[in-house]
Amino acid sequence: MTRRRLVIVLTTVMVCGASALALLADQARPSTGATRSSTTFRTPWGEPDLQGIWNGETLTPLERPARWADKPVLSAEEAAAVEQWVTSSPGRDDRSRRGTERDVAGAYNDHWNPPRTHFSDRRTGLIVDPADGRIPPMTPAAQSRTREVREYLRALLDGTASGRPGATRSPRRNEPPPMYNIDRMNRADGPEDRATMERCFGAPMPIYERVMYRIVQSPGQVGIYVDFGQGQGFLRVIPVDGRPHLPARLRVLHGDSSGRWEGDTLVVSVSNFTPKSDFYGSRENLRLIERYTRVSEDRINYRVTVEDPTTWTRPWTFEVPWQQQPARANQVYESTCHEGNYGLLGMLANTRAAEARFAKRDGPDPATQDNASGGGTGEARTVGNFPR
Amino acid sequence: MRNVLKHVVSTMAVIAVITAVLMFTTRTGESQANAGTAGQARRTPDGKPDFSGVWQANTLANWDLLSHDARPIVAQRGAYPDVPVLAAPVVALGTIGWIPADVGVVDGDEIPYQPWAAARQKENFANWLDRDPEIRCYLPGVPRAMYLPYKFQIIQGTTKVMMAFEFRNADRTIHLDEVVPYPGDAFMGHSVGRWDGDTLVVTVSSFTSNTWFDRSGNFHSDALRVTERYTPLGRDAIQYEARIEDAKVFTRPWTIRLLLYRRLEPNARIVPFRCMEMAEETALGHLRREPLVRRWEGKTMTIDVTRKVPATEEELYQLYISGNPPDPQ
Numbered sequence: 001m002t003r004r005r006l007v008i009v010l011t012t013v014m015v016c017g018a019s020a021l022a023l024l025a026d027q028a029r030p031s032t033g034a035t036r037s038s039t040t041f042r043t044p045w046g047e048p049d050l051q052g053i054w055n056g057e058t059l060t061p062l063e064r065p066a067r068w069a070d071k072p073v074l075s076a077e078e079a080a081a082v083e084q085w086v087t088s089s090p091g092r093d094d095r096s097r098r099g100t101e102r103d104v105a106g107a108y109n110d111h112w113n114p115p116r117t118h119f120s121d122r123r124t125g126l127i128v129d130p131a132d133g134r135i136p137p138m139t140p141a142a143q144s145r146t147r148e149v150r151e152y153l154r155a156l157l158d159g160t161a162s163g164r165p166g167a168t169r170s171p172r173r174n175e176p177p178p179m180y181n182i183d184r185m186n187r188a189d190g191p192e193d194r195a196t197m198e199r200c201f202g203a204p205m206p207i208y209e210r211v212m213y214r215i216v217q218s219p220g221q222v223g224i225y226v227d228f229g230q231g232q233g234f235l236r237v238i239p240v241d242g243r244p245h246l247p248a249r250l251r252v253l254h255g256d257s258s259g260r261w262e263g264d265t266l267v268v269s270v271s272n273f274t275p276k277s278d279f280y281g282s283r284e285n286l287r288l289i290e291r292y293t294r295v296s297e298d299r300i301n302y303r304v305t306v307e308d309p310t311t312w313t314r315p316w317t318f319e320v321p322w323q324q325q326p327a328r329a330n331q332v333y334e335s336t337c338h339e340g341n342y343g344l345l346g347m348l349a350n351t352r353a354a355e356a357r358f359a360k361r362d363g364p365d366p367a368t369q370d371n372a373s374g375g376g377t378g379e380a381r382t383v384g385n386f387p388r
Numbered sequence: 389m390r391n392v393l394k395h396v397v398s399t400m401a402v403i404a405v406i407t408a409v410l411m412f413t414t415r416t417g418e419s420q421a422n423a424g425t426a427g428q429a430r431r432t433p434d435g436k437p438d439f440s441g442v443w444q445a446n447t448l449a450n451w452d453l454l455s456h457d458a459r460p461i462v463a464q465r466g467a468y469p470d471v472p473v474l475a476a477p478v479v480a481l482g483t484i485g486w487i488p489a490d491v492g493v494v495d496g497d498e499i500p501y502q503p504w505a506a507a508r509q510k511e512n513f514a515n516w517l518d519r520d521p522e523i524r525c526y527l528p529g530v531p532r533a534m535y536l537p538y539k540f541q542i543i544q545g546t547t548k549v550m551m552a553f554e555f556r557n558a559d560r561t562i563h564l565d566e567v568v569p570y571p572g573d574a575f576m577g578h579s580v581g582r583w584d585g586d587t588l589v590v591t592v593s594s595f596t597s598n599t600w601f602d603r604s605g606n607f608h609s610d611a612l613r614v615t616e617r618y619t620p621l622g623r624d625a626i627q628y629e630a631r632i633e634d635a636k637v638f639t640r641p642w643t644i645r646l647l648l649y650r651r652l653e654p655n656a657r658i659v660p661f662r663c664m665e666m667a668e669e670t671a672l673g674h675l676r677r678e679p680l681v682r683r684w685e686g687k688t689m690t691i692d693v694t695r696k697v698p699a700t701e702e703e704l705y706q707l708y709i710s711g712n713p714p715d716p717q
Contacts, residue, residue, distance in 0.1 A: 043545075043546060044432065044433040044434065044546060045432075045433055049546075051545050051546060051547070051548070188677075189676060189677040189678070190672075190673075190675075190676040190677065190680065191668040191672050192668075199664065199665065199668070200664055201662060201664050201665060214548075214550075214561065216543050216545035216548045216549075216550035216561070217543065217545050217546075218438070218440035218542075218543045218544045218545060219440065221440065221541070221543050222543075223541075223543040223545075223550040223552060223559075225550065225559055225561070234557050234660075235552050235557055235558075235559040235660075237541055237543070237552050237657075237658060239655075239657065241655075243655050243657075246659070250659065252659070252660060253660070253662055254660075276665075327547070327565060327567070328565075328566060328567055328568060329567075329568060330563070330567035330568055330570075332561075333574075334527070334574040334575060334576060336527065336574075336575060338525065338526070338556075338664045339526045339527060339575060339598070339707070340707075341707075342705060342707070344672070345672065345675070345704075345705060345707075346705075348672060348675035348676070349675055349697075349704060349705075351677075352675055352677065352697070355677070
């Protein structure tokens with residue numbers, strides 16, 4: 001063999017060898033960072049597959065009720081008894097007396113808030129940490145500000161049939177709320193006086209009831225359309241490439257999401273909330289760590305740790321099993337609460353009309369009417385008030 | 389032997405350099421598996437174009453689908469009968485209150501309205517501030533969502549293509565698999581997609597009559613059917629085409645054609661523009677107990693605002709002007 005031929009042969013062999021090694025190394029290191037495991041639910045590009053329509057409805061309430069304090073999980077018989085008891089009476093949605101205000105409220109709830117009827121697992125509370133299944137205590141600052149809000153809302157009921165005796169008109173009627181108003185307030189001076197739900201941007205994060213989810217994935221991105229009751233749904237786009245959150249001065253109503261894969265679990269950090277959203281008293285300092293794991297063909301385990309040191313004395317975690325829904329039925333719909341918001345327009349227009357009539361001595365002072373409470377009386381049957 | 393080795397090593401060094409250069413120039417994006425080069429569409433594992441990413445149109449189509457001269461967004465007669473000036477609601481905006489001239493995006497530069505509909509479009513145009521659903525932050529419909537001046541993101545999954553729009557946090561899902569018909573109507577319609585070679589063909593139907601095509605009053609009825617075609621133009625652009633059919637409004641189908649451009653910044657992302665709250669003062673300010681926006685004083689003008697409540701209840705509760713033909717008398 002000539003020297004030149006030897007050079008060529010040796011070079012080719014070494015280059016091929018190096019390429020083969022590089023190729024093997026590349027195969028072993030998956031391009032998206034997800035560790036290979038033995039589960040079978042994978043997208044064609046190798047990430048865990050969370051796609052589909054999911055429903056987290058369950059009778060289990062968020063907090064374990066006192067009635068079940070010593071029983072985190074019910075037996076099959078106990079669960080069946082609770083389900084039977086809950087579904088055997090319409091409770092607050094009793095529509096037996098047609099044409100009453102309660103009937104109308106029940107009709108609304110029939111359509112938009114159908115009662116939950118079964119347990120998806122038999123836990124008595126969704127919270128898994130702390131062990132007592134209750135939201136941890138609030139910080140003194142949070143207790144103080146939620147108390148201020150409660151007192152303000154209560155003060156606006158003074159002078160009405162639901163108020164404390166003594167006042168003919170609320171002395172705080174012309175005061176602005178102590179914080180950005182989220183709640184149903186007994187006043188309608190403008191749209192800001194109404195609950196964020198009534199203004200069609202009240203869906204909270206994290207969300208766990210009255211909701212269906214549609215998940216679609218592409219490499220490095222997860223889209224979750226949250227179809228929340230009454231058409232207040234919203235869309236979350238979760239980049240799964242470990243990128244940083246938005247700058248702190250950008251605040252997003254449903255938070256800013258940034259995800260990464262940890263084995264088969266999608267771990268999502270959510271931050272940058274605004275003071276216009278409220279989750280059990282937490283506002284802009286809310287931080288979430290969500291964990292989505294596809295545990296079987298038809299189940300995702302959704303687990304979320306909730307943290308806000310300005311609201312609670314410690315983080316807390318709850319878990320909701322999600323059930324896959326049939327794809328063909330496609331029971332996820334457009335969220336058009338805002339497009340159909342005759343309700344908000346009506347609340348304002350009717351209050352102005354009532355004020356006009358009162359000015360002409362033709363009707364009562366709207367300030368002396370309770371337009372905040374009510375919408376169906378009577379106690380709902382829940383897991384918490386299941387009789388002993 | 390030492391000379392042979394020296395030759396081998398130097399040849400390998402050259403190969404290594406060339407390989408490194410090639411690898412560096414072809415590795416882009418977050419998924420090396422299908423990044424492609426600038427000349428080629430990205431592909432899914434089953435070989436279809438992958439439209440995933442952040443996109444934005446770059447056109448004045450949302451102002452006016454047709455070719456137009458520069459004009460004020462709200463006009464009134466100026467010193468000359470054919471040279472308008474900005475009208476009262478926007479006079480302080482100056483240049484910002486003018487739409488620049490541009491060529492349109494409609495094949496044949498004409499929208500073939502039936503006579504009743506041509507008259508309706510002129511009314512819409514003249515009453516744009518009161519009627520345009522975009523001003524109230526309503527869902528923009530299709531195809532308007534595709535050429536709004538805001539970013540949107542496409543997440544192309546295995547059986548669905550989900551689109552997330554910054555405007556109104558709107559979304560649409562294109563079903564590549566079989567689903568039941570939509571049980572009602574939708575502002576964004578119901579989208580069903582299939583592949584025609586490298587083109588994604590989407591049929592959109594089940595529309596309401598309450599969305600517009602642009603800010604110039606171009607509209608449709610609930611009979612609207614849109615057939616979209618998404619064809620990759622290399623990796624970073626999409627040729628977008630939308631064929632509009634509506635037998636209640638137009639005399640024949642017509643087609644919109646424009647490009648969608650990939651946002652190439654690293655970590656490109658959408659930030660939701662949740663405008664429901666922003667639209668409240670405009671849409672509901674007339675129903676406040678005390679008017680909020682009353683007076684504005686600039687250097688050379690004062691603007692006094694009076695809100696008024698429509699006299700009839702029907703007008704008060706009219707959230708949209710439907711695009712359906714008027715009922716026969």
